[in-house]
Amino acid sequence: MGAHLRQLDIPEYTVKVQVDEEKCLGPFECGACLKNCPAVVFSAYSRNRTEGEISYDWGVEANRDVFCWRCDVCLEVCPEKAITISEISKE
Amino acid sequence: MCDWCQKHGAGKKWYLNIKNYSKDLYKDEAVIEAIRAYFKNTHAFSGISSYERYLNLKSDEELASVAADVEHNIGTYMPHRGQVVPLEDVKEIIKIAGPIAEMTCVCRMSRRANFEEKPCILVGPGFLEYCAQWPDYTRGGIDYISREEAVELMGGFNEKGYVATFWRCWESPAVMGFCNCEFPSCGALLNRRRYGDWFNFFLRKAEYVVKQDFDACIGCRICVSRCQFGAIHYSPDWEKAIIDMKKCAGCGLCRDTCPQNAINLVPRQEIPGIRELW
Numbered sequence: 507m508g509a510h511l512r513q514l515d516i517p518e519y520t521v522k523v524q525v526d527e528e529k530c531l532g533p534f535e536c537g538a539c540l541k542n543c544p545a546v547v548f549s550a551y552s553r554n555r556t557e558g559e560i561s562y563d564w565g566v567e568a569n570r571d572v573f574c575w576r577c578d579v580c581l582e583v584c585p586e587k588a589i590t591i592s593e594i595s596k597e
Numbered sequence: 598m599c600d601w602c603q604k605h606g607a608g609k610k611w612y613l614n615i616k617n618y619s620k621d622l623y624k625d626e627a628v629i630e631a632i633r634a635y636f637k638n639t640h641a642f643s644g645i646s647s648y649e650r651y652l653n654l655k656s657d658e659e660l661a662s663v664a665a666d667v668e669h670n671i672g673t674y675m676p677h678r679g680q681v682v683p684l685e686d687v688k689e690i691i692k693i694a695g696p697i698a699e700m701t702c703v704c705r706m707s708r709r710a711n712f713e714e715k716p717c718i719l720v721g722p723g724f725l726e727y728c729a730q731w732p733d734y735t736r737g738g739i740d741y742i743s744r745e746e747a748v749e750l751m752g753g754f755n756e757k758g759y760v761a762t763f764w765r766c767w768e769s770p771a772v773m774g775f776c777n778c779e780f781p782s783c784g785a786l787l788n789r790r791r792y793g794d795w796f797n798f799f800l801r802k803a804e805y806v807v808k809q810d811f812d813a814c815i816g817c818r819i820c821v822s823r824c825q826f827g828a829i830h831y832s833p834d835w836e837k838a839i840i841d842m843k844k845c846a847g848c849g850l851c852r853d854t855c856p857q858n859a860i861n862l863v864p865r866q867e868i869p870g871i872r873e874l875w
Contacts, residue, residue, distance in 0.1 A: 537710035546781050549707045552733060555637065560732045573791070 523568035529588035622771035683849035694720035719774035803847030813859035820851035
């Protein structure tokens with residue numbers, strides 16, 4: 507299995523990065539994790555969008571966390587301590 | 598040159614074929630639906646989203662079936678949605694393009710929450726209408742600009758060090774516009790660098806490739822910092838820059854700043870070893 511994953515450069519070990527939606531200030535108000543993460547793990551997404559209107563309800567999610575290499579920069583820069591990182595063990 | 602290019606390029610590069618700039622291409626309902634779906638779906642800009650499924654596979658057979666699915670999906674896409682273009686081709690495109698407008702970058706908004714610049718230059722009549730329906734993606738508005746202004750802007754972006762890529766509409770050969778971006782913020786360049794040539798169903802290298810005059814290089818290292826594809830490195834032994842032509846995407850950023858004119862762009866077709874490497 508490893509050979510296939512290595513072809514795509516997806517690391518086999520993985521960590522789970524989670525953003526607490528309650529605590530998070532939002533990407534445009536704060537955005538510290540988006541700007542500081544060297545692996546570009548985080549992205550902003552809109553919760554609901556309607557045609558012809560600007561949506562102000564944006565959240566942050568860690569959807570590329572397979573690329574996370576555990577530098578823990580996000581934990582340092584997050585003012586609300588909304589990010590948790592947990593390791594998933596592969597057997 | 599791929600089958601798609603031969604079909605829609607009329608013997609030339611697809612982006613210089615005047616047919617692809619016609620508004621008639623937007624008469625097809627399916628094309629318009631595809632554009633709407635693209636604007637509705639924010640997660641489209643978050644990269645390939647099913648990693649988790651791939652990582653939790655239990656057996657080799659399961660992995661093989663998923664890999665076959667992925668290959669099949671990519672095979673049914675229309676190939677190369679975007680392509681790297683050097684500055685001289687940018688000028689050719691602007692000569693034949695219809696209305697031109699600038700707007701903020703979608704990738705930068707979702708990746709770095711940044712609206713400060715307007716690096717996306719939309720060309721062609723069709724796409725602008727649909728952008729205006731989703732003001733989320735065009736915060737700060739769409740500004741129409743003249744041809745001269747567009748050339749000047751693109752020159753400025755090139756000087757700054759942004760790679761210019763040219764995109765088309767998802768389901769048809771209708772042109773969409775230029776994207777001027779840099780490595781970690783740009784969705785296409787980021788995935789291109791992570792996945793390598795496998796990703797060429799989305800972003801293709803240019804029709805050109807750079808060729809270095811090794812003797813003329815003085816090792817000033819300006820080109821090393823300009824390369825967004827990680828194709829150039831500095832050799833401390835030779836005290837010169839070394840260019841990996843297999844990785845080179847042919848954007849011409851290094852050529853434009855070389856003080857010795859030691860780097861030239863040549864058509865990719867002329868180099869047999871990398872002719873098929875897109």
